[in-house]
Amino acid sequence: MGDDFVASTKMWLEDASKGWGHQIDAIAFEGLKFLDAKKGYLRCSFVVTDRVADADGNWHVGAISTSLAAIGLYAILSLVGDLRVSMDFNASFYAKAKIHKLMYILMLLCDMGGWVWHAQEEVEIEARVVENLGEIASVMMETRRKSDGKLIASGKQWMNSNRLRSKL
Numbered sequence: 001m002g003d004d005f006v007a008s009t010k011m012w013l014e015d016a017s018k019g020w021g022h023q024i025d026a027i028a029f030e031g032l033k034f035l036d037a038k039k040g041y042l043r044c045s046f047v048v049t050d051r052v053a054d055a056d057g058n059w060h061v062g063a064i065s066t067s068l069a070a071i072g073l074y075a076i077l078s079l080v081g082d083l084r085v086s087m088d089f090n091a092s093f094y095a096k097a098k099i100h101k102l103m104y105i106l107m108l109l110c111d112m113g114g115w116v117w118h119a120q121e122e123v124e125i126e127a128r129v130v131e132n133l134g135e136i137a138s139v140m141m142e143t144r145r146k147s148d149g150k151l152i153a154s155g156k157q158w159m160n161s162n163r164l165r166s167k168l
Contacts, residue, residue: 006037009078013044027051028066040079040129042071045146047120048097059097059121059152064143065089067125068155072139075127076159080137084159087136091155097121097145122146135161 016029029046036043052063068091076084098121124144131138137159143152 003039005081006039006078008081009042009074010034010037012077013042013074028063028070035124037078040075040132041127042075042078043124043126044071045122045124047122048099049120050099053099057099059099059123061093061153064093064097064153065091065155068127068141068143068153069157071125071127072141072155072157073159075129075139075141076132076137079129079132083162084137085162086157087160088158089155090157091153093153094151095145097123097143097152123152 013029013032013034016032029044030049030051032044032046034042034044048059052060054060069086069089073084073086122145124146125141126144127139127141129137129139139157139159141155141157143154144150145152
């Protein structure tokens with residue numbers, strides 16, 4: 001049963017990375033690749049695109065928060081099989097992820113004469129369920145630069161079951 005939850009979670013995220021489903025997920029997870037997926041644990045990577053940039057060319061903190069919250073939700077989904085609603089979410093930010101890093105050295109070495117080369121930052125995002133109390137569950141998430149492993153952001157989220165029950 002749990003393996004079915006992992007498979008359906010992977011399918012949902014793969015669909016989002018292709019632009020299917022909710023637009024916010026499609027933007028946040030454009031180009032997502034799975035590195036590892038188990039019950040209660042997900043690790044993915046993706047290249048941060050222009051669509052989630054702030055005015056300074058960095059990965060927007062709102063987009064980082066969206067990615068953390070959604071990956072956390074999907075980690076819980078892979079364990080329990082039902083969607084949850086957030087009761088508490090917090091995030092801490094430690095470093096920036098540049099959308100475009102100008103490659104001046106490459107330009108000088110290759111004498112590109114006016115061409116500007118851009119490299120986009122690739123990040124890894126990991127989520128693991130740390131507590132499952134049935135109706136509520138807690139998950140911790142981390143986002144790191146793939147190039148040097150530097151922590152960009154971390155988050156913690158408590159989620160509650162959204163199943164409605166009759167009082168009759």
